[in-house]
Each structure stands twice: as C-alpha cells, then as structure tokens.
Amino acid sequence: xxxxxxxxxxxxxxxxxxxxxxxxxxxxxxxxxxxxxxxxxxxxxxxxxxxxxxxxxxxxxxxxxxxxxxxxxxxxxxxxxxxxxxxxxxxxxxxxxxxxxxxxxxxxxxxxxxxxxxxxxxxxxxxxxxxxxxxxxxxxxxxxxxxxxxxxxxxxxxxxxxxxxxxxxxxxxxxxxxxxxxxxxxxxxxxxxxxxxxxxxxxxxxxxxxxxxxxxxxxxxxxxxxxxxxxxxxxxxxxx
Amino acid sequence: xxxxxxxxxxxxxxxxxxxxxxxxxxxxxxxxxxxxxxxxxxxxxxxxxxxxxxxxxxxxxxxxxxxxxxxxxxxxxxxxxxxxxxxxxxxxxxxxxxxxxxxxxxxxxxxxxxxxxxxxxxxxxxxxxxxxxxxxxxxxxxxxxxxxxxxxxxxxxxxxxxxxxxxxxxxxxxxxxxxxxxxxxxxxxxxxxxx
Numbered sequence: 001x002x003x004x005x006x007x008x009x010x011x012x013x014x015x016x017x018x019x020x021x022x023x024x025x026x027x028x029x030x031x032x033x034x035x036x037x038x039x040x041x042x043x044x045x046x047x048x049x050x051x052x053x054x055x056x057x058x059x060x061x062x063x064x065x066x067x068x069x070x071x072x073x074x075x076x077x078x079x080x081x082x083x084x085x086x087x088x089x090x091x092x093x094x095x096x097x098x099x100x101x102x103x104x105x106x107x108x109x110x111x112x113x114x115x116x117x118x119x120x121x122x123x124x125x126x127x128x129x130x131x132x133x134x135x136x137x138x139x140x141x142x143x144x145x146x147x148x149x150x151x152x153x154x155x156x157x158x159x160x161x162x163x164x165x166x167x168x169x170x171x172x173x174x175x176x177x178x179x180x181x182x183x184x185x186x187x188x189x190x191x192x193x194x195x196x197x198x199x200x201x202x203x204x205x206x207x208x209x210x211x212x213x214x215x216x217x218x219x220x221x222x223x224x225x226x227x228x229x230x231x232x233x234x235x236x237x238x239x240x
Numbered sequence: 241x242x243x244x245x246x247x248x249x250x251x252x253x254x255x256x257x258x259x260x261x262x263x264x265x266x267x268x269x270x271x272x273x274x275x276x277x278x279x280x281x282x283x284x285x286x287x288x289x290x291x292x293x294x295x296x297x298x299x300x301x302x303x304x305x306x307x308x309x310x311x312x313x314x315x316x317x318x319x320x321x322x323x324x325x326x327x328x329x330x331x332x333x334x335x336x337x338x339x340x341x342x343x344x345x346x347x348x349x350x351x352x353x354x355x356x357x358x359x360x361x362x363x364x365x366x367x368x369x370x371x372x373x374x375x376x377x378x379x380x381x382x383x384x385x386x387x388x389x390x391x392x393x394x395x396x397x398x399x400x401x402x403x404x405x406x407x408x409x410x411x412x413x414x415x416x417x418x419x420x421x422x423x424x425x426x427x428x429x430x431x432x433x434x435x
Binding site for chain 1: 254258261262263264265266267268269280282299337339341344345346347348349350351352353354355356357362365367369372384387388391396397399400407408409410
C-alpha cells in the first residue's frame with residue numbers, strides 16, 4: 001500500500017514539475033515581433049580587440065563629437081540580373097554617411113570642424129517599381145552597430161578611408177562626398193562609445209541585451225558611466 | 241486513502257528524493273522546451289513556400305564560389321529534422337543572393353543581411369569580403385560562408401561555445417578549426433524547422 005502511495009505522489013510531483021516547466025517556458029518566451037518588413041545585418045568579425053586601449057592604439061583618429069546630419073545611399077551591384085522584372089528587388093546594400101561635429105580630438109588630427117563617418121546600413125530597398133506596401137523603403141541596420149541618431153554624442157575610434165573603395169554611384173552621393181576631404185569608418189562596437197551627460201558608455205550599455213556577447217572577456221564592460229575626462233585621461237595614458 | 245503528513249516528517253530521505261525528482265522534472269521540461277540551449281535564434285524563419293527549398297544565386301568566383309557552394313551543401317547534409325535545402329539557382333527567381341565584395345576599411349569578412357516580413361524571412365543577401373578572404377585558406381572561407389548561411393536560415397550569433405555561429409572568425413576557425421555546422425547549429429535548425 002505504501003509503495004502504491006509513493007508512486008502516486010511521485011506521479012503528482014512529476015506532473016507538477018512538467019507543468020511548472022511549461023509555464024516558465026511560456027512566460028520566458030519572447031513576444032513575436034509586429035508583422036512589417038525590416039532588415040538586419042549580421043557580420044562575421046575579421047577584426048576584434050581585447051581591450052578598448054588596444055582599439056584606441058590601432059585607430060588613426062579618436063574624437064568626441066556630435067552627429068549633425070545623415071545621408072542614406074545604396075550600393076547597387078553591377079551584375080544584377082538583366083531581366084529583373086517589375087516588383088523585384090535589385091541586389092543592393094545600404095550605407096549611411098553621418099556628418100560629425102568634432103568637439104575634441106583625443107588622438108590624431110583633422111582638417112575641418114566636421115568630418116564624414118560612414119556606417120553600414122541605411123534606407124533600403126532600391127526596387128524597379130514599388131508594387132505593394134511591402135516594398136516601401138525601410139531602414140536596415142547592423143544588429144551590433146545601429147545607425148547614429150541625429151544629436152547623438154559619441155566617442156569614435158576612426159580609420160581614414162584613403163583610396164575610397166567604392167565609387168559613388170549617383171550624383172547626390174558624389175556631391176555629399178565632395179563636400180568633405182576625408183571619410184572615416186570605425187570598427188563597430190569596438191570603436192564607438194556613447195556620451196551622455198559627460199559620462200561614457202560602451203556598447204555593453206547602449207545595445208539591447210543579448211547583443212553584447214562579442215564584448216565579453218574584454219574591458220569594455222568597465223566603461224559604464226565613466227566621467228568623460230577620466231576616460232580621455234585613461235586613453236591618453238596609453239600614448240605615453 | 242488519506243496520506244499521513246507524519247510519514248513525510250519521519251521520512252526525510254524520501255522527502256529530499258521527492259524534491260529532487262520535482263526539480264529534475266522541471267529542468268527536463270525546460271530543456272525539452274528549448275529554454276536551456278546554447279544556440280540563439282534571430283526570431284524569424286523561412287515560410288513555406290519557399291521553404292523547404294531555398295534558391296541561392298552565387299555571384300562569386302574562385303575560392304569564394306567554391307566555399308559558398310560547399311557551405312550550402314554542408315548545411316544540406318546536416319542530420320536535422322526537416323532542414324531547409326539550398327539549391328543553386330541562376331535564374332532571376334531566388335531567395336538568397338551571394339556576392340563577392342571588396343571592402344577595405346570594414347571589420348567584417350562576411351555579412352548576411354536578413355530582410356524579414358513579420359515572422360518570416362523574405363530575402364537574404366550574403367556578402368563575402370575578399371579584402372580578408374583573399375588571404376584566407378579555403379576552409380577558413382568555408383567557415384565564413386557557412387556562418388552566413390546559418391544566419392540565412394534564422395540562426396543568430398552564439399558567443400558562449402565554440403561553434404559555427406560564433407561571430408569571431410579567429411576564435412571560430414583559427415582557434416577551434418570549425419568550418420561546418422556543429423550539433424549546436426543542428427539543434428537550432430531542429431528548433432526552427434523540426435516542429
């Protein structure tokens with residue numbers, strides 16, 4: 001009789017366990033996104049840094065700046081299918097130029113008060129002819145490196161683009177590039193910090209949770225509200 | 241038939257065993273429902289149609305072309321439940337475009353742009369950056385191409401364990417020599433398409 005009761009109790013407890021697990025699973029499952037077209041870029045890193053000082057040492061220019069303006073363009077691949085029909089998307093890749101006002105130079109030198117910084121992502125798609133609501137231009141961003149917001153205050157570790165690797169494909173883009181002598185890029189989360197109320201935050205603190213794993217094992221997690229002066233001092237100390 | 245409370249009071253070992261059984265069953269259920277796993281999902285997958293067949297158009301040449309085709313075939317060969325099947329396609333109708341690019345100043349050797357509509361992937365552009373891959377050995381390019389095809393299927397970056405979906409090429413290939421889907425990716429595909 002006792003064995004029978006014990007079996008019954010174990011069965012009840014197992015059932016309770018399964019039910020608890022199922023409920024926890026349902027509660028923790030992420031909500032489904034709204035049904036709309038959007039795009040995200042995911043990259044495989046050929047370059048990464050173990051510390052922000054290492055990233056700083058490698059860059060050509062380090063600045064504190066503010067994002068003033070943006071232009072979005074698409075690079076259209078030349079070998080697009082000749083018989084692309086109406087409504088089909090032409091293979092293309094969006095990029096964005098941001099005009100950044102230089103507030104302070106931490107390393108390197110610039111020729112003008114504003115510089116041009118290029119980012120992956122932007123407004124997409126370029127299509128032959130819009131057929132439906134589904135094909136309205138959308139914003140495409142890197143999962144780990146979202147586009148700057150206008151007015152955003154940043155610290156950037158920049159690399160000078162010498163021989164521009166792509167010729168601007170349209171007159172508007174050529175006009176934007178002609179306004180600036182130089183163009184810069186940065187190495188994603190490794191070269192971008194946000195400044196809020198004179199405090200510095202690494203990507204660990206401005207990216208959504210779950211997207212900061214690439215910085216695990218580095219010292220970027222330390223950059224969490226460090227006063228701007230202290231952060232600059234830390235960087236400059238590595239120059240010595 | 242009333243269960244005496246006294247028995248539990250005087251049988252502490254049984255009580256502990258029961259608590260252990262309870263906790264184990266919770267853990268097993270969580271594990272079965274894929275909350276305890278290492279693979280990460282983007283949160284979208286391919287709808288049917290075009291799934292299970294995904295047509296890709298390689299606009300690559302040389303080692304990059306071979307790596308793209310080999311990587312696609314390696315994903316086709318995984319032992320998963322109802323995995324999507326990549327088909328090489330040169331007609332205008334395709335779901336995945338693969339391109340060679342040369343980008344000097346970027347930090348990435350491969351990139352997948354996932355266009356999604358609601359919960360479903362609508363189109364994918366895979367780019368292989370020859371600036372880096374031109375100096376890579378073939379298996380390392382396979383590792384990059386395979387990683388991007390993983391994104392094309394709906395898998396996200398995985399930082400915690402050595403696997404194909406780890407975002408650092410150095411860690412993934414140079415340290416661990418991974419250039420084909422691992423069991424973790426197979427589990428991810430099962431979770432996405434197996435049910």
